[in-house]
Amino acid sequence: KRPVLEIFPHMGEKDLHPGGSSFFHLVHKGVLIVDELTNQKERTLKTISFFLEKRKYDSYPVSFTLASAMNGCPCGNMGKEEELCTCTERQRERHWNKVGSALLDRFDICLSVLPENLMTVPLAYEDPDLLSTITEVWIKQQQRSELSYRKLLPLLSTSLQGRSLSMRASMSACKMAKLIADFEKRDVVTREDMVEALSYKTYGVDRHWR
Secondary structure, eight states: OOOEEEEOTTOOHHHHSGGGOOHHHHTTTSEEEEOSGGGSOHHHHHHHHHHHHHOEETTEEOOOEEEEOOOSSTTSOTTOSSSOOOOOHHHHHHHHHTTOHHHHTTOSOBOOOOOOOTTTSOOOOOOTTHHHHHHHHHHHHHTOOHHHHHTTHHHHTTSHHHHTSOHHHHHHHHHHHHHHHHHTTOSSOOHHHHHHHHHTBOOSSSOTTO
16 A cells, blocks of 8 residues: 655644654655645745755655645635635745745646635546556556657747746656547647647636746
8 A cells, every 4th residue: 555644734843854764764755745835834845845856765665746836826715716716926925935846846737726616516427447547557657768759859949938948847747748649549639739738837717927
């Protein structure tokens, strides 16, 4: 069973590195949940970014899936249809600067979502073959080299948004486009695949910071 751990805003360095060990070593090959990303300590966010980059602690491997959530602005109303955001542009900018572009670049999927009433929203369709499809796609990914993704950079550069991304974010978008093609059981990545991949690299409802 893969480990699932969560970092809370009140946690400090002693919690993340107790007794010379590392909290991140415990979540190797698992999922790390970080809710309220902008409420986390700056040092915590830098530590998360460090382990996502280095993937090791001393001689121990550290590789995990990071799942996070945050409000799009300090008041939490940005993008809501029935609520009014009272934040200024400067307040929104400071809000996102707490996370920083270095950590945001390391997220392969960034989606803006609106609150839903779970009592009335219809249930999503469940594909009975989803698990086998995921396994098949995962095996394909493990057999690919970094070069196969770099070959998609010219296709990425045909988009204005693609040309503005960092190299890390560009490679992330290329991998996502290839993933989309894999799920569609296609060997060739299309421009539509890349456009969809780029839609996962925008932040927030009004995207004013892009």
